[in-house]
Amino acid sequence: MRTCRGRILKILSPAGIYENLSAADDDQFEGEIRQMEYSDLEPHVYEGGFKVWESTGDMMDYLENNSDRVQGTNLLELGCGSAMPAIFSVMLGAKTATIQDFNRSVIQCYTEKNILLNNCDPRRFTMVFCDWKSVPEMPQFKKKFYDLIISSETIYNTSDYPAFHAALDHCLSDQGVVWLAGKIFYFGVGGSYPDFLDYINLENKFVVTNMKTIDAPITRFFIEMRRKHL
Ligand SMILES: C[S@@+](CC[C@H](N)C(=O)[O-])C[C@H]1O[C@@H](n2cnc3c(N)ncnc32)[C@H](O)[C@@H]1O
Numbered sequence: 018m019r020t021c022r023g024r025i026l027k028i029l030s031p032a033g034i035y036e037n038l039s040a041a042d043d044d045q046f047e048g049e050i051r052q053m054e055y056s057d058l059e060p061h062v063y064e065g066g067f068k069v070w071e072s073t074g075d076m077m078d079y080l081e082n083n084s085d086r087v088q089g090t091n092l093l094e095l096g097c098g099s100a101m102p103a104i105f106s107v108m109l110g111a112k113t114a115t116i117q118d119f120n121r122s123v124i125q126c127y128t129e130k131n132i133l134l135n136n137c138d139p140r141r142f143t144m145v146f147c148d149w150k151s152v153p154e155m156p157q158f159k160k161k162f163y164d165l166i167i168s169s170e171t172i173y174n175t176s177d178y179p180a181f182h183a184a185l186d187h188c189l190s191d192q193g194v195v196w197l198a199g200k201i202f203y204f205g206v207g208g209s210y211p212d213f214l215d216y217i218n219l220e221n222k223f224v225v226t227n228m229k230t231i232d233a234p235i236t237r238f239f240i241e242m243r244r245k246h247l
Contacts, residue, residue: 018101021078027134028099029127034067037126049122058206060174066098066123070170072198075231075239076102079196084109090164093117093188095149095181096171100128103167104135107142111165115143115157149177152184163188166195173203178216185242186222195223195242200235210238221245
């Protein structure tokens with residue numbers, strides 16, 4: 018993977034993922050292997066973490082062009098998949114990175130391998146697999162601890178908005194920022210940027226700034242969220 022300023026990051030190939038899944042004890046990831054063969058995503062079963070989705074590139078560009086705002090942060094990546102943005106953030110100077118994915122198989126057979134492939138120190142990462150619903154109760158997610166929360170391609174399912182929003186609210190520090198990248202519409206799945214904005218407005222906890230719009234066959238957005246200090 019080449020960044021906008023020409024840095025090269027390594028990412029495990031699909032063949033490497035398949036090899037790791039197949040090598041796991043007790044055929045525990047047989048379900049994931051079958052799932053990956055016929056679909057990119059099955060809500061609340063396999064959430065697409067083995068694929069690098071388009072907005073990851075937008076997130077990488079933004080991190081690289083704003084590296085001064087990444088340095089020294091305690092960072093959280095929600096719905097990390099490959100976790101290339103979090104890995105890159107640590108390379109750019111983030112102090113720590115907590116990375117979360119829905120599927121254990123993704124964390125174990127993909128995310129963790131990408132950290133090692135890029136010669137990052139695994140001790141700077143906390144890796145967690147869980148549903149967003151559990152985030153506020155899990156000790157790995159420290160309350161109001163994270164200066165920067167990043168997330169890409171995670172608003173495609175409207176039924177997850179309450180849990181995703183609550184996870185942001187639990188984790189973001191008072192002065193922290195969220196950078197969120199995604200598509201304007203997710204055809205066939207249901208979520209959209211306008212729907213997510215409506216949900217944020219309903220909760221009335223965050224202020225949203227539109228940082229950029231990316232012209233593509235399906236337009237992409239990049240926003241910054243901060244706490245509303247009421
Ligand atoms: C489409 S993938 C995007 C992966 C990666 N961020 C990217 O852009 O390439 C969506 C990610 O969101 C996470 N996710 C989706 N629904 C979730 C839920 N209900 N609870 C926890 N994580 C969820 C999964 O971890 C999955 O990897």
